[in-house]
Amino acid sequence: xxxxxxxxxIKIPRPLYNRIGKLIEESGYNSVTDFVVYVLxxxxxxxxxxxxxxxxxxxxxxxKEHLHxxxxx
Amino acid sequence: xxxxxxxxxxxxxxxxxxxxxDEWLAEMPNLRGMVNQGLSGPLRSSDPPITVPAWTCMVSSxxxxxxxxxxxxxxxxxxxxxxxxxxxxxxRARRLWDILGARGKRCAVFNxxxxxxxxxxxxxxxxxxxxxxxxxxxxxxxxxxxxxDRVADGYIIDCENFRTDDKGRLLDQIYQITDKRFAVAKYLxxxxxxxxxxxxxxxxxxxxxxxxxxxxxxxRKFQPGNPFExxxxxxxxxxxxxxxxxxxxxxxxxxxxxxxxxxAKRMEGSFNINDWLIKQGLLTLNAPIDGPTKFxxxxxxxxxxxxxxxxxxxxxxxxxxxxxxxxxxxTPGEYESVRDDLINRLTQVTDDQGRVMNTRAxxxxxxxxxxxxxxxxxxxxxxxxxxxxxxESLGNASLHSSDTEIGPDDAVHDYDGIFVLSLPGEQRxxxxxxxxxxxxxxxxxxxxxxxxxxxxxxxxxx
Numbered sequence: 377x378x379x380x381x382x383x384x385x386i387k388i389p390r391p392l393y394n395r396i397g398k399l400i401e402e403s404g405y406n407s408v409t410d411f412v413v414y415v416l417x418x419x420x421x422x423x424x425x426x427x428x429x430x431x432x433x434x435x436x437x438x439x440k441e442h443l444h445x446x447x448x449x
Numbered sequence: 450x451x452x453x454x455x456x457x458x459x460x461x462x463x464x465x466x467x468x469x470x471d472e473w474l475a476e477m478p479n480l481r482g483m484v485n486q487g488l489s490g491p492l493r494s495s496d497p498p499i500t501v502p503a504w505t506c507m508v509s510s511x512x513x514x515x516x517x518x519x520x521x522x523x524x525x526x527x528x529x530x531x532x533x534x535x536x537x538x539x540x541r542a543r544r545l546w547d548i549l550g551a552r553g554k555r556c557a558v559f560n561x562x563x564x565x566x567x568x569x570x571x572x573x574x575x576x577x578x579x580x581x582x583x584x585x586x587x588x589x590x591x592x593x594x595x596x597x598d599r600v601a602d603g604y605i606i607d608c609e610n611f612r613t614d615d616k617g618r619l620l621d622q623i624y625q626i627t628d629k630r631f632a633v634a635k636y637l638x639x640x641x642x643x644x645x646x647x648x649x650x651x652x653x654x655x656x657x658x659x660x661x662x663x664x665x666x667x668x669r670k671f672q673p674g675n676p677f678e679x680x681x682x683x684x685x686x687x688x689x690x691x692x693x694x695x696x697x698x699x700x701x702x703x704x705x706x707x708x709x710x711x712x713a714k715r716m717e718g719s720f721n722i723n724d725w726l727i728k729q730g731l732l733t734l735n736a737p738i739d740g741p742t743k744f745x746x747x748x749x750x751x752x753x754x755x756x757x758x759x760x761x762x763x764x765x766x767x768x769x770x771x772x773x774x775x776x777x778x779x780t781p782g783e784y785e786s787v788r789d790d791l792i793n794r795l796t797q798v799t800d801d802q803g804r805v806m807n808t809r810a811x812x813x814x815x816x817x818x819x820x821x822x823x824x825x826x827x828x829x830x831x832x833x834x835x836x837x838x839x840x841e842s843l844g845n846a847s848l849h850s851s852d853t854e855i856g857p858d859d860a861v862h863d864y865d866g867i868f869v870l871s872l873p874g875e876q877r878x879x880x881x882x883x884x885x886x887x888x889x890x891x892x893x894x895x896x897x898x899x900x901x902x903x904x905x906x907x908x909x910x911x
Contacts, residue, residue, distance in 0.1 A: 382592075402553065405571070406642075417569040417590070430538045430566050435581035439534060442578070445610050447658070447838075447858055448499075448521040448761055 388412070451874035454702040456896050458889070459692060460561070460649035462500060463657055465712035466491035466865035468685065469880075476686050479693035480707060480869060487871035488910060490881035492889075494711035496816045497763045497829055498862045501535050503710035503886060504562045504649065509542040510890040510905035514817025516542055519825055520761065521579075526824055527773055529746040536579050537564050543902075545890050546570045549645050552899055557637045559648035560630060562710075573641050575633065578607040578651060600636040601629040607651060611659045612857055616677060619659050623684070627652045631691045638698055644897065656684050657713045661859035668715040668859065669851075701873050704896045708889060709866030716861045718801065719840040719850040720832045722758040722766075727843070729794060731755040738844040748843065751776035756791060756827070760841030762862045765826035766791065766810075788812070788827060795830055801849035806833035835861050870910070872896075881910060 396408045405411040431439060443449045467473055469489055474481040483489070495506040495513060501521045502513045513519050518535035525531030533539070540563055546556035550571030558564060558574040565576035567589045574589040575597060583604055588594040598604045605626050613619055627650060634648050662670040663677035696705055723744055726732035733753035742748070749757065751769060755778055759765040768791075770784060771777035779787050795810040813825035832839060838861050840850055852858065868884050870892070887907030894901045895909035 400553075405553070413590075414569055414571060430534075430536045431581065435585070436534075438581045439579055442607065443521050443534070445612055447612070447853060 451872070452702055453704045453873060453896050453898075454644065455700070455704070456645050456893050457695070457699060457703055457705045458645075458647040458893070459695065459705070459707050460504070460647065461653045461688060461707065461709045461867070462504075462562075462649055462651045463654035463711060463713050463860075463862070464685075464709035464867050465657075465714065465863055466867055467712075468867050469869070473682075473685070476682060477689035479689045479696060483696070483705065483707065483869045483871040485878045486876055487869065488877060488879050488881055489867070489869040490884045491712075491865035492708060492868035493883070493885040494862075494864055494866055495886055496811070497831075498711035498835070498864050499762055500562050500654070500710055505540055505542070505544065507708070507710065507886040507889045508544040508546075508561065508647070509540070510887040510902075510907045511542050512817050512819060512887070512906060514813070514819030514822040514825070515906070516540065516819075517821035517824065519765070519829075522759075523824075524759075524765075524767065524826065527775070529749070529751065529775065534579065535563060537566055537568060537576070539563075545645065545647070545893055546572070546574070548894070548902060549897065549899070554644040554897065554899070555642055557641050557643040557646045557648075559634060559637060559646075560651070561647055561649050572643055572645075573637060575637075577649065580606050582606065596636070596640075597633055601633050603629075604633070605629055608655045611655045612853070613659075614857065616659065616663075616680075620656070620677070620680060623652050623656050623659075624687070627684075627687065627691075631694075634691075634695065635698070638695065645893065650688065652684065652688070653709070654713075656681055657860040658858050661713070661715055663859075665715050669717065670859070696871075703873065705871050706889070706892075707867065707869040710886070712863030712865045712867075713860045714836065714863045716838060716859055717833060717836040718838075719760075719853050720798065720806075720837045721840040721842065721845045721848050721850060722760065722764050722830070722832075723841055723843055724845050725798065725848050726756055726758060728848070731791070732757050734843070740844050741842050741846075742844045744841045744843055752778065755779060755787060758830070758839065758841065759826075760839040762838050763835065764830040764832065764839035766795075766828040766830055768827040770827075791828060795828070798832065800833060800837065801847070806837065808832050809834060835863060837861075868910075872911070884910060 400411050495503045522532045546558050550556050556570050556572040560577045562577045565580040567576050569589050576587040580587045608622055660677050660680045662668040663675050664681045733750040734748050735750045754769050756766055756768045768779050769777050770779045792810040796808050798806050798808050800806050809831040811829045813822050891901045891905045891907050891909040
């Protein structure tokens with residue numbers, strides 16, 4: 377169940393906050409929080425993971441089996 | 450052209466160009482309305498015409514030689530056994546949602562192939578069928594997953610097994626998944642603020658592979674009056690109804706596209722290419738084998754082998770080259786002449802009736818451009834212009850099999866999919882020729898009034 381405990385507060389310098397506020401004007405981001413969460417997720421994502429690390433051994437087997445049944449392997 | 454603020458792409462994986470004929474459109478009023486009002490035509494797929502790389506060619510406007518993958522599985526160069534799967538981690542090129550997102554456009558990306566593992570987008574994303582399961586993290590943002598599961602009443606990533614003889618169950622499953630997708634699409638459509646919305650239905654692909662023989666009088670196994678004769682047509686009518694609902698929700702500032710990544714046609718059978726290579730003296734095994742056997746590199750005497758192949762809806766032939774493969778036999782100096790000889794032999798292959806197939810054996814250098822052409826297989830082979838798929842296993846009773854190694858499959862892929870674009874406030878009804886996958890992304894950019902990146906290979910159709 378979503379609740380307040382799902383979110384935490386992080387403090388950033390006010391000038392940075394103001395600058396981001398200007399940056400995102402008419403950008404499609406609804407708020408500074410939206411933008412900051414997007415950027416942090418991007419950095420923390422699997423973007424740079426090696427291809428071999430995408431799946432655990434068990435997941436890789438599941439995916440290979442699925443592709444095999446689909447006729448691609 | 451009226452002001453366009455939003456663009457929608459609805460993908461029907463594997464939908465063939467025939468859908469744009471009067472006969473098919475007669476039963477699909479919503480697609481027909483779009484065709485009559487907008488721009489449409491057959492959409493030439495990538496080479497090879499297959500889900501991966503096709504969808505990514507479409508949304509990045511790049512050919513596979515730029516992307517670096519030629520199918521779901523790809524060979525690790527220099528290894529006999531090494532392969533890797535082209536997930537989203539393998540996509541280095543920027544796709545529509547990456548470019549549009551960076552320019553402040555919010556995107557909703559739903560079930561587009563090669564989106565797992567999930568990378569953040571400016572908006573929302575639900576990944577596609579390389580997702581291991583619903584226990585995986587398949588959405589951006591992660592908390593969207595709970596909503597999706599609730600809205601879909603239990604989200605399903607893909608059909609469990611379409612190679613089954615239990616066709617009634619398969620049909621139920623395809624409809625069930627389709628309706629879950631539709632419920633989620635409507636939810637995203639209404640709940641999210643988006644400028645670009647793209648979803649892909651995999652259902653057309655699954656139903657065509659599972660039911661083509663029931664529907665196509667030209668299929669070898671077609672039986673008139675069978676209970677599934679209308680299964681594929683009825684399914685497209687169902688998709689058309691859902692299309693109509695989405696179009697009615699779109700608003701007057703939205704351009705809507707219906708596209709597919711490749712087409713489909715009847716499968717004539719499976720040609721066992723590794724058995725053929727053995728007969729040609731180009732592939733040698735360590736010891737004779739007894740009965741159908743899965744291809745394994747351990748079975749091969751590499752010191753006496755010139756070439757081996759992977760199967761699928763097309764075949765990839767690899768040559769055993771000195772300096773590249775661990776036990777290469779073909780010298781770099783004779784590489785081209787050996788490859789020419791292979792092409793010559795492959796194009797003389799006959800079908801089970803002794804008729805010479807219309808086989809195309811293609812050099813990657815003639816198909817692709819870009820930094821990854823060197824990593825491509827040595828030949829791409831389309832048996833009988835794709836009507837025959839390629840079987841990889843060894844020791845089959847004949848070079849020709851009526852089914853695949855892993856169960857029934859009725860359809861193969863074809864080069865042309867569909868492109869339909871309706872523009873708000875326009876009555877054009879134009880049929881276009883020579884469209885290709887890579888034209889889709891620049892068209893979207895143009896419609897949204899944003900600059901087309903210089904590295905896009907396609908051209909906007911508007």
